[in-house]
Amino acid sequence: DTAVSQTPKYLVTQMGNDKSIKCEQNLGHDTMYWYKQDSKKFLKIMFSYNNKELIINETVPNRFSPKSPDKAHLNLHINSLELGDSAVYFCASSLFGVGLAGERNYEQYFGPGTRLTVT
Amino acid sequence: EDQVTQSPEALRLQEGESSSLNCSYTVSGLRGLFWYRQDPGKGPEFLFTLYSAGEEKEKERLKATLTKKESFLHITAPKPEDSATYLCAVQADSGYALNFGKGTSLLVTP
Numbered sequence: 001d002t003a004v005s006q007t008p009k010y011l012v013t014q015m016g017n018d019k020s021i022k023c024e025q026n027l028g029h030d031t032m033y034w035y036k037q038d039s040k041k042f043l044k045i046m047f048s049y050n051n052k053e054l055i056i057n058e059t060v061p062n063r064f065s066p067k068s069p070d071k072a073h074l075n076l077h078i079n080s081l082e083l084g085d086s087a088v089y090f091c092a093s094s095l096f097g098v099g100l101a102g103e104r105n106y107e108q109y110f111g112p113g114t115r116l117t118v119t
Numbered sequence: 120e121d122q123v124t125q126s127p128e129a130l131r132l133q134e135g136e137s138s139s140l141n142c143s144y145t146v147s148g149l150r151g152l153f154w155y156r157q158d159p160g161k162g163p164e165f166l167f168t169l170y171s172a173g174e175e176k177e178k179e180r181l182k183a184t185l186t187k188k189e190s191f192l193h194i195t196a197p198k199p200e201d202s203a204t205y206l207c208a209v210q211a212d213s214g215y216a217l218n219f220g221k222g223t224s225l226l227v228t229p
Contacts, residue, residue, distance in 0.1 A: 004162075031215065041204065043163070045216035056215055090162050096215065104170060106151050106210060108217055110162035 003027050004111035006091050012117045013081055021076045021114045023091030031055075032074035033092040033108060034066060043090070049074055050096060081118045088113045121146045125207050125220035132197055132227050140192040140223045142207030150212040152190050154183050157204045157222070166205075197227045 004025045013019050025032065033056075034046040048056035049068040063079040074091060090113045095105035124143045132138055144152065151170050155163035167176040169185035176183050180201065182193040192205055204224045208217035 033216070040221070042221055043206065043208075043217075043219040045218075048215045050215070058216075092162075104151070104168070107153060107165050107168050109165060110155075112162045113160075 004091055004093055004109050006089075006111040006114050008114060009112065010115050010117075012119065014119055015081055015083060017081050018077070018079045019081060019116070020078070021089055021091075021116075023074045023076070023111060025072055025091075025093040025109075025111075027093055027109060029093040029095050029109075030071055031094050031096045032068065032071075033094075034074065034076050035090045035092060035110075037088040037090060037113070039087070046089075047074075047076075078116075081116075083118050086116055086118045088115050090114075121209055121211055121218040123207055123209055123218055123220035125205075125223050127223060128221070129224045130226070132194075132225070134198055134227055134229050135196045137193070137195045137197070139194070140205055140207075140225070142190040142192070142220055143188060144190070144207075144209045145188075146209045146211050146218070148212040150210045150214075152185055153208045153210065153217060154181075154190070154192055155206040155208065157206055163206055194225070197225075199227045199229055201225065202227045 031050045033048045037043045047066040052068045065077045068074045091111040092108040094108040122145045126141045151168045154166040157163045167183040172187045204222040206222045208219040
């Protein structure tokens with residue numbers, strides 16, 4: 001009954017390769033995100049999709065391309081991997097807005113992370 | 120630009136020794152301030168959302184409070200299992216992203 005899942009958990013690859021990370025959520029959320037956590041543990045937003053549409057695209061090299069086939073999935077494809085891409089990548093999901101009962105729904109739920117090591 | 124500063128960077132407490140973690144923020148229109156707990160090798164785990172100054176939320180030994188400039192996470196009588204990194208994040212009312220601080224690494228010793 002995992003809420004936000006990512007595969008793989010670990011990814012070791014060589015410079016220049018292309019790799020993908022998959023993310024799935026079963027929370028019924030309509031917004032999904034990719035964050036990057038660097039070696040100093042700092043979490044930074046990369047992308048966000050709302051109802052399969054790209055709404056956030058931070059200053060990320062265009063070697064990174066997110067794809068959302070449906071509201072429950074957000075994948076991250078990385079071309080021509082570089083040493084500096086080594087980090088932990090987290091997927092997250094959320095509702096976004098005010099519910100019928102007036103409750104505010106903005107908290108994001110994170111997956112377990114994918115540790116990418118580029119050698 | 121939104122800024123989130125957490126202090127201290129690291130905190131070591133004896134079991135039962137209460138303390139507070141601080142999160143100072145600047146944001147152009149705050150929608151919400153979020154607290155997360157992160158254990159080594161795991162994703163951030165949601166704890167609280169605070170939406171307006173004066174708001175407080177509690178969960179077990181944790182209590183979060185919010186003013187117009189900062190938030191505190193009070194830990195009462197901590198136990199070793201409370202050891203983790205605590206992350207604070209803000210969301211502007213114009214956006215979707217969470218802007219995180221660098222976290223406070225808490226170690227509670229028996």
